[in-house]
Amino acid sequence: MANYYTDNKDIKFHLGHPLMKKIVQLKERGFDDKDSYDYAFLDFEDAMDSYDKILEIVGDICGNVIAPNAESVDAEGPRLENNEVKYARGTQENHEALTRSGLIGMSLPRKYGGLNFPMVPYVMAAEIVSRADAGFANIWGLQDCAETLHEFGSEEIKDEFLPRFNKGATAAMDLTEPDAGSDLQAVQLKAAWDEKRNVWLLNGVKRFITNGDANISLVLARSEEGTADGRGLSLFVYDRKDKGLTIRRIENKLGIKGSPTCELVFRDAPAKLVGSRKFGLIKYVMSLMNSARLGVAAQSVGISEAAYREALKYAEERAQFGRPVIYFPAIYEMLRNMEVKIKAQRTLLYETARFVDIYKNYNSISEERKLEAEERSEQKKYQRLADVFTPLLKLISSEYCNQIAYDALQVHGGAGFMKDFPVERIYRDARITSIYEGTSQLQVVAAIRGVTSGTYLNHIRDTCEKESVGPELEYLKTRLVTMTDEYEKCVERVIGEEDSEFLDFHARRLVEMAGNIIMGYLLLKDTRRDGSYLNIASIFINTSRAHNREKADYIIEFDIKELGSFKYNPDK
Ligand SMILES: Cc1cc2nc3c(=O)[nH]c(=O)nc-3n(C[C@H](O)[C@H](O)[C@H](O)COP(=O)(O)OP(=O)(O)OC[C@H]3O[C@@H](n4cnc5c(N)ncnc54)[C@H](O)[C@@H]3O)c2cc1C
Incomplete structure (x- = not known):
């Protein structure tokens, strides 16, 4: 039986990093949950053992359900029927398998049905899912939206939406519009308060929205009339049950074909404000996008791993000039460089995830009590590092992913260009990583602050x-x-x-x-x-x-x- 976690000792190596002790202690706050939840951890060793076991379950589902479905999902894709997106059969199966095992809403606190996972093992799960099927990783990874609701939503919003994730609710992040891509300050979709109905109403168009027909959507909208920049934008949570949304179309695209990319029209769609008005882009979406960038980095590492393994297998099996092609220096150099790039991007991925874990935990502790001076200085230090490491990581990992997929196809020769081998799909899937969640050029715009400061x-x-x-x-x-x-x-x-x-x-x-x-x-x-x-x-x-x-x-x-x-x- 294939297992995408246990067959990759590099992931477990990073799980065993010395900083995990600090991260688990911060996340578990003295392991108090054990008095209320029978599945809560008793101590550090118990937590580490549980992450390991849960990742093993993720690895098992990925190796035996998600990866075997990837080809048929790529061929079948999602379809639009009566204003509803229907996933490919394999996507449905994948989603059900992960939901049954409690693997949606993993990082949420236990009181909302989550596993209280820190970023590090959660990102590991994202890497493993992406190796199995990068397109499906988007549908699963949008559970990041739950984290944003948890961080910034009111208690009422949290109680209403968060427990649904663990039961399999899907999510979407609706930011992009036809005239607002890299420049999200230009968002026009309008949010207006309706006095009679006592609710915010959304009107406008969103473009290129992954999983646009999700149960729960976070929508960036202009709530302040007469404004033209980011300070006039607020974040809203929209429940698909409340109607007012038309799925205009599903895009026909190069890769990640199992992941529906939708054009949406909101017409008087009721929604709830998340956090405070005017902080939508400058605070909440920035935080959401930073998590999503970590997710795309994990996706990039997962795709790279898949591409490398396909190339290695092919190079060992394919013989030319009387020997397997792996013995030609031109080929083994490519394979070696792929392996080196994978290890380099992975070590940067988990270093960044650790920084995020530490400062986010301090942020959440600071809502419960005043931080000590030393804790406050650590919070600031790790936040500063996470802010400059995240765009650096997204840039490097997505570019490496594209280079690795390119070389992996090259190792296959003409066979790589055919649909007979998975590398053809992997190569197409890789291409998006340096485009969405901010193109590589926009990552540089963010990361250059780490240089100049x-x-x-x-x-x-x-x-x-x-x-x-x-x-x-x-x-x-x-x-x-x-x-x-x-x-x-x-x-x-x-x-x-x-x-x-x-x-x-x-x-x-x-x-x-x-x-x-x-x-x-x-x-x-x-x-x-x-x-x-x-x-x-x-x-x-x-x-x-x-x-x-x-x-x-x-x-x-x-x-x-x-x-x-x-x-x-x-x-x-
Ligand atoms: C498959 C897919 C799924 C997506 N999913 C989602 C989703 O779920 N939710 C969502 O909100 N959006 C989503 N997007 C949108 C995605 O985030 C945007 O496509 C992306 O941010 C780029 O915006 P754009 O396409 O408008 O390109 P543009 O902004 O038009 O960029 C065009 C070119 O100009 C460059 N450029 C622009 N500004 C600068 C600058 N200041 N400095 C240097 N170069 C610059 C860009 O790098 C790019 O090369 C998705 C897109 C795709 C293709």
């Missing part, structure tokens, strides 16, 4: 560099220190120009340079815990050193005059 550099110098790696890894650390010096010089050069367009032009290079150094250190730390990561760390650091050098040469020698032809002139 010095957050990446300070983290590298004050934390990564200060940690001992032991004498046997010192030579690799020295390379990372040199890479950091080089990065620092590039940052100084770009900031020194005092030209925002010049900064934007080199932003992606600077962000990727920082990312390479950070992943290098993470892999060194992984090697400290388990020597078998040495080869991976070594290849990653050596290739990244070459990539960073190339970027540094370009930045340092770049003539600002060359920018002239790119400059935006609104009068032209």
